[in-house]
Amino acid sequence: MQLQKGTKSPKLPRERWYDDACGTAMAMELVGERWSLLIVRELMFGPRRFGELKAGLPGISANVLTQRLEGFEASGILMRRKLPPPASVQVYELTPLGYAAETVIKELGRWAAQSPLHDPMLPLSPASIMLSFRTMLDAERARGLDVVIGFRFGEEAFRAHLAGSDIRITRGEAEDAVLRFTGTPRTLAAAVYGGQPLDALHEAGDLVIEGDRALAARFVALFSLPAKLL
Amino acid sequence: MQLQKGTKSPKLPRERWYDDACGTAMAMELVGERWSLLIVRELMFGPRRFGELKAGLPGISANVLTQRLEGFEASGILMRRKLPPPASVQVYELTPLGYAAETVIKELGRWAAQSPLHDPMLPLSPASIMLSFRTMLDAERARGLDVVIGFRFGEEAFRAHLAGSDIRITRGEAEDAVLRFTGTPRTLAAAVYGGQPLDALHEAGDLVIEGDRALAARFVALFSLPAKLL
DNA sequence: CGGCATCCGGGAAGATACTG
DNA sequence: CAGTATCTTCCCGGATGCCG
Numbered sequence: 001m002q003l004q005k006g007t008k009s010p011k012l013p014r015e016r017w018y019d020d021a022c023g024t025a026m027a028m029e030l031v032g033e034r035w036s037l038l039i040v041r042e043l044m045f046g047p048r049r050f051g052e053l054k055a056g057l058p059g060i061s062a063n064v065l066t067q068r069l070e071g072f073e074a075s076g077i078l079m080r081r082k083l084p085p086p087a088s089v090q091v092y093e094l095t096p097l098g099y100a101a102e103t104v105i106k107e108l109g110r111w112a113a114q115s116p117l118h119d120p121m122l123p124l125s126p127a128s129i130m131l132s133f134r135t136m137l138d139a140e141r142a143r144g145l146d147v148v149i150g151f152r153f154g155e156e157a158f159r160a161h162l163a164g165s166d167i168r169i170t171r172g173e174a175e176d177a178v179l180r181f182t183g184t185p186r187t188l189a190a191a192v193y194g195g196q197p198l199d200a201l202h203e204a205g206d207l208v209i210e211g212d213r214a215l216a217a218r219f220v221a222l223f224s225l226p227a228k229l230l
Numbered sequence: 231m232q233l234q235k236g237t238k239s240p241k242l243p244r245e246r247w248y249d250d251a252c253g254t255a256m257a258m259e260l261v262g263e264r265w266s267l268l269i270v271r272e273l274m275f276g277p278r279r280f281g282e283l284k285a286g287l288p289g290i291s292a293n294v295l296t297q298r299l300e301g302f303e304a305s306g307i308l309m310r311r312k313l314p315p316p317a318s319v320q321v322y323e324l325t326p327l328g329y330a331a332e333t334v335i336k337e338l339g340r341w342a343a344q345s346p347l348h349d350p351m352l353p354l355s356p357a358s359i360m361l362s363f364r365t366m367l368d369a370e371r372a373r374g375l376d377v378v379i380g381f382r383f384g385e386e387a388f389r390a391h392l393a394g395s396d397i398r399i400t401r402g403e404a405e406d407a408v409l410r411f412t413g414t415p416r417t418l419a420a421a422v423y424g425g426q427p428l429d430a431l432h433e434a435g436d437l438v439i440e441g442d443r444a445l446a447a448r449f450v451a452l453f454s455l456p457a458k459l460l
Numbered sequence: 461c462g463g464c465a466t467c468c469g470g471g472a473a474g475a476t477a478c479t480g
Numbered sequence: 481c482a483g484t485a486t487c488t489t490c491c492c493g494g495a496t497g498c499c500g
Contacts, residue, residue: 019288021419022358023339023365024271026348034262034473041254050482059249061474062483075347076460090482097459100341107337109253111330117305118256128252135253189251229327230306264492280462291493296464320462 030075031101035060037108039068040094040101042127043078045158045171047093056125072098106135114229120193121186126153129185129192130160130169136193136223139165145222147215150174152182162222179211179219192220260305261331265290267338269298270324270331272357273308275388275401277323286355302328336365344459350423351416356383359415359422360390360399366423366453369395375452377445380404382412392452409445413437422450 018025031037035057042048042056054065069092072078077098082090094101109132112118124132130151142165150173151158159174160167174180181188187206190196198216201207209216248255261267265287272278272286284295299322302308307328312320324331339362342348354362360381372395380403381388389404390397404410411418417436420426428446431437439446 018268019352020268020358021350021352021354021416022268022271023341023343023348023362024267024335024358026345027338027342028264028267030342030345030347032262032264032267034258037254037258037262038248038250038252041252054482059474061476063475063485064473066483067472076345095460097345100344100459104334104337104341105254107334108257111253111334112257112260113253114327114330115256115260115306117260118253120251122249122251124251128250128254132253186251229330230325289493291495292463293465293495294491294493297492 027104030077031104033068033071035064036068036072037101037105039065039072040077040098041105041131042125043092043094043098044102044105044131045127045169047081047091049089049091053092056127058123058125077101102131102134105131109135110226114226116228116230120189120225124185124189126151126156126158126185129189130158132189132193133160133223134167134169136225137165137167138222138224141222145218147179148174148177149215149219150177150180151188152180153185153188177211179209179215181207181209181216183207192223193225257334260307261334263298263301265294266298266302267331267335269295269302270307270328271335271361272355273322273324273328274332274335274361275357275399277311277321279319279321283322286357288353307331332361332364335361339365340456344456346458346460350419350455354415354419356381356386356388356415359419360388362419362423363390363453364397364399366455367395367397368452368454371452375448377409378404378407379445379449380407380410381418382410383415383418407441409439409441409449411437411439411446422453423455 038057042053076095078092078094080092145162147162149160157173160169183206187201191198191201202209268287272283306325308322308324310322375392377392379390387403390399413436417431421428421431432439
């Protein structure tokens with residue numbers, strides 16, 4: 001009881017490998033556990049603190065989040081960094097390998113959205129909906145567009161720069177935006193994916209639209225979910 | 231004990247949802263459990279029987295395989311079909327949604343191969359290596375090619391039709407092949423991804439090469455693993 | 461043999477409470 | 481705020497046995 005306190009159990013995340021050279025099997029080793037990919041999703045737009053991650057993942061326990069972060073660090077998907085004083089807080093940041101998982105996350109999302117069981121009206125995190133824009137953009141409809149749009153979801157702000165079929169998204173206020181949406185990710189999703197009229201949402205105060213209203217109407221029409229399969 | 235025999239426990243695969251509209255979360259609901267995606271991989275080239283699936287997934291227990299197949303059926307990823315008599319065996323076949331997961335599997339494989347932890351020299355299933363050809367083909371090097379190649383791994387045979395940057399793969403003997411490899415998936419991988427000289431493998435009897443030897447040399451050079459990240 | 465049910469041991473997930 | 485400790489519950493994986 002009083003001995004061996006220092007040598008905490010040396011168990012790595014898992015040692016039950018699939019023992020399979022297939023890349024898919026390796027991927028399941030890396031991100032196949034519950035919550036894993038959703039954590040990576042939350043880190044996709046830059047470093048985050050423990051509490052911020054937890055807030056974006058409703059239902060996860062601190063317990064599991066700690067384990068996953070440890071596992072990711074061990075497998076080279078993220079690094080923990082300590083910000084310099086005075087803000088000496090610890091943040092978690094993806095490595096290049098971690099950021100490279102964006103294509104995986106997008107493909108998974110595009111695929112799952114084809115399932116009849118998928119319900120786009122559930123709540124979702126700010127990072128989720130911003131990432132969905134990069135996934136679901138219809139390149140045809142966005143042709144020739146070059147604008148900066150701001151988003152505010154409570155404390156979190158994003159800046160999206162649409163340039164043709166490419167959307168560059170960064171965290172933080174968009175000072176140079178010609179249009180800004182303020183609300184919850186859910187109401188924005190209702191407008192973009194649920195076909196809810198912008199005016200109604202704005203009237204009800206669920207979604208505040210500042211700036212170019214015509215652009216807002218065009219923006220929400222830029223995205224479309226894939227057709228259901230089966 | 232004697233009552234209620236028919237009403238088996240109504241528990242679906244899981245009811246602990248992420249409660250997240252993000253497509254990635256939905257995808258994790260569908261294929262986020264252990265072994266799930268590897269089972270889909272094994273089904274990628276057509277219907278399979280229970281025992282065939284088990285053989286391609288070293289380490290899986292019949293128990294878990296049954297559970298996954300039930301779950302997949304409930305979520306519309308596969309269907310169980312009974313072949314007409316006299317071969318009244320049951321087979322599992324992907325639905326369109328299931329087949330659509332190929333892009334997901336390929337992206338996951340491509341991503342995980344960039345991890346320094348990935349070891350391409352582990353054993354792998356016939357379906358794995360055939361799928362890896364579709365993932366890792368270098369379109370440049372395959373330009374202008376139009377050939378049919380056969381593969382035999384024990385009982386399993388495949389026919390691959392390379393046409394430009396596209397590889398169409400079907401199960402079964404390739405009667406019209408101009409080249410055929412016979413061996414284990416592992417030795418073929420050693421030649422294609424491990425850089426092992428074809429001649430040495432052929433001499434040792436690990437990989438039998440019949441037909442156009444020059445094409446064989448070109449074939450194994452068509453594929454390349456992505457560079458490691460981090 | 462193929463497929464499914466049942467039981468069991470170990471371990472991971474989830475909730476809660478606690479600590480620096 | 482950022483985790484850790486603990487406890488309960490559930491899932492994974494192996495073994496066995498039943499039935500076509």
